[in-house]
Amino acid sequence: MSPPRSRNESPSSSRERGQPRAETRTRKAAAQAPESPEAAERAARKGARSSRVSVESRYRSWLRHHAAMARDSARRLLVAPIASLLTMLAIAIALTLPAALWLALDSARLLDNELNDSAQLTLYLETSVDESQALTLSDSLRDAAGVGGVRLITAAEGMQEFAQALDLKRSLSLLDDNPLPASIVITPLDTTPESVRALATRLEGEPGVASARLDLAWLERLRQLGELGQKVTLGLALLFGLGVLLVVGNTIRLSVESRRQEIEVVTLIGATHAFVRRPFLYSGAWYGLGGGLLACGILALGGNWLAAPVTALVQSYGGNYVLPALGVAGGATLLFSSTILGWIGAWIAVGRHLASISPR
Amino acid sequence: MIAFEHVGKRYGGRFDALAGLDFRVERGEMVFLTGHSGAGKSSLLKLIMLLERPSRGRILVAGHDIGRLHTSQVPYYRRQIGVVFQDHQLLTDRNIFHNVALPLMIQGVPPREQARRVRAALDKVGLLHREKALPIELSGGEQQRVGIARAVVNKPALLLADEPTGNLDPALSADIMRLFEDFNRIGTTVMIASHDLALIARLHHRTLELSDGRLIADKDAR
Numbered sequence: 001m002s003p004p005r006s007r008n009e010s011p012s013s014s015r016e017r018g019q020p021r022a023e024t025r026t027r028k029a030a031a032q033a034p035e036s037p038e039a040a041e042r043a044a045r046k047g048a049r050s051s052r053v054s055v056e057s058r059y060r061s062w063l064r065h066h067a068a069m070a071r072d073s074a075r076r077l078l079v080a081p082i083a084s085l086l087t088m089l090a091i092a093i094a095l096t097l098p099a100a101l102w103l104a105l106d107s108a109r110l111l112d113n114e115l116n117d118s119a120q121l122t123l124y125l126e127t128s129v130d131e132s133q134a135l136t137l138s139d140s141l142r143d144a145a146g147v148g149g150v151r152l153i154t155a156a157e158g159m160q161e162f163a164q165a166l167d168l169k170r171s172l173s174l175l176d177d178n179p180l181p182a183s184i185v186i187t188p189l190d191t192t193p194e195s196v197r198a199l200a201t202r203l204e205g206e207p208g209v210a211s212a213r214l215d216l217a218w219l220e221r222l223r224q225l226g227e228l229g230q231k232v233t234l235g236l237a238l239l240f241g242l243g244v245l246l247v248v249g250n251t252i253r254l255s256v257e258s259r260r261q262e263i264e265v266v267t268l269i270g271a272t273h274a275f276v277r278r279p280f281l282y283s284g285a286w287y288g289l290g291g292g293l294l295a296c297g298i299l300a301l302g303g304n305w306l307a308a309p310v311t312a313l314v315q316s317y318g319g320n321y322v323l324p325a326l327g328v329a330g331g332a333t334l335l336f337s338s339t340i341l342g343w344i345g346a347w348i349a350v351g352r353h354l355a356s357i358s359p360r
Numbered sequence: 361m362i363a364f365e366h367v368g369k370r371y372g373g374r375f376d377a378l379a380g381l382d383f384r385v386e387r388g389e390m391v392f393l394t395g396h397s398g399a400g401k402s403s404l405l406k407l408i409m410l411l412e413r414p415s416r417g418r419i420l421v422a423g424h425d426i427g428r429l430h431t432s433q434v435p436y437y438r439r440q441i442g443v444v445f446q447d448h449q450l451l452t453d454r455n456i457f458h459n460v461a462l463p464l465m466i467q468g469v470p471p472r473e474q475a476r477r478v479r480a481a482l483d484k485v486g487l488l489h490r491e492k493a494l495p496i497e498l499s500g501g502e503q504q505r506v507g508i509a510r511a512v513v514n515k516p517a518l519l520l521a522d523e524p525t526g527n528l529d530p531a532l533s534a535d536i537m538r539l540f541e542d543f544n545r546i547g548t549t550v551m552i553a554s555h556d557l558a559l560i561a562r563l564h565h566r567t568l569e570l571s572d573g574r575l576i577a578d579k580d581a582r
Contacts, residue, residue, distance in 0.1 A: 266466060269439070
């Protein structure tokens with residue numbers, strides 16, 4: 001579609017009527033003609049070379065618009081700082097809970113590994129087995145399959161430990177002979193509950209072994225608890241992620257309402273959906289990013305606040321456990337997901353509006 | 361330029377806003393669209409702008425059946441049409457320059473080129489000196505001229521106007537119409553919906569008259 005330019009190239013009746021304004025305008029129009037969009041379009045259709053130029057300039061203007069919209073939407077947020085901050089805070093709170101849970105679980109997994117290392121099993125020997133026989137047995141077990149380490153506790157050592165631990169020296173000294181059996185503490189190579197259990201059953205069959213004891217029940221419970229915690233965290237993350245979508249979506253919906261006229265006008269004069277959507281997507285992304293930053297701040301503050309009591313508590317158990325921090329990778333993940341969530345929330349909110357103004 | 365072939369538009373399944381429309385507007389023509397309120401003038405313009413799609417018939421603009429345009433192509437189609445509204449639809453939060461630059465910004469015209477073309481358009485409507493003003497600081501007639509500058513800034517082949525003088529006094533209305541005639545003279549096809557019969561009669565252009573959604577008269581007053 002292009003206007004017939006032949007009209008302004010040949011002297012028309014309007015010029016003869018002597019309208020100076022019309023004449024200057026005509027000249028201008030003729031001068032501009034080569035750069036008009038219709039002309040550009042025609043040129044683009046003619047050859048691949050000119051179309052490449054047009055694609056490049058289109059790409060550049062697309063980038064320019066992105067930059068302009070990113071700035072513009074940031075400026076709009078800053079114009080109403082309190083309202084923006086409240087929205088970001090709502091996002092931050094929604095993000096903090098799953099993030100904190102995830103951190104706690106992550107550190108629990110570290111703890112779990114430590115516990116795995118101490119997943120030992122104890123073989124109680126028959127009382128008839130004397131010290132030298134016990135020594136031979138423990139030596140032979142050292143080379144058995146699946147055994148990482150062996151520590152023999154003779155009956156006498158066992159009695160000593162028992163007496164020390166319970167402070168029963170005097171009453172135990174009344175006993176004529178040592179009622180405790182010798183025992184062998186085995187450190188398995190493979191610490192998964194199944195293989196430890198298999199090892200225990202196998203070693204129980206060894207001659208001289210009265211029984212094998214392994215304290216896997218609580219380990220398993222801890223593992224199941226960890227699994228439960230993971231699922232709860234995932235569920236909460238999904239729910240609160242949805243919450244972030246709703247918070248951003250609602251905020252963007254309000255801002256779409258307040259710019260309804262602008263959207264209608266630019267749509268009427270040929271704005272694509274992407275063009276209309278762009279400033280709102282950036283607003284959503286800024287909200288998400290701000291919320292993510294606040295969430296990082298809350299997590300850091302909370303970690304600081306809890307560090308002292310947690311360290312004291314863990315030390316009282318003789319443990320060595322440091323409260324986990326988000327770290328660079330975790331922080332980046334949190335910021336990235338919050339920004340994406342904001343972006344998606346805005347997309348949904350604007351998309352609903354755009355669908356309502358398509359031609360029917 | 362524009363061809364309507366048995367076009368009808370029905371709302372809500374029973375009310376015919378437009379029915380059996382058959383007419384052609386040639387390239388470079390200037391046409392008035394008249395009729396009482398509710399006769400279907402705005403509906404007809406909305407069909408050309410693809411704000412709505414016809415229920416029946418075909419509309420050809422520049423040889424293309426616009427009914428077959430996919431929704432994603434509608435924006436590119438609209439960029440080739442300049443539209444002037446009765447209430448001019450200027451954006452109140454930005455100045456005259458940026459209002460007029462809007463279509464160019466949408467099309468991704470480089471900023472320097474934008475400035476040149478915006479000033480050319482403002483110059484044509486005689487408002488170059490007000491480019492920094494906000495729409496609210498202008499009179500009704502000036503606002504409408506800004507609306508026209510925005511409609512013509514990307515030199516559309518087709519200019520549509522829906523009651524462009526509806527809120528203006530007779531002298532200003534005549535000014536605005538003269539502006540449309542200027543654009544028509546450089547080859548732009550112009551279609552103006554108006555019920556200002558006295559003004560239309562003085563201008564001697566082709567007039568299409570609608571009544572109850574039907575074309576009842578097609579007078580060429582030249």
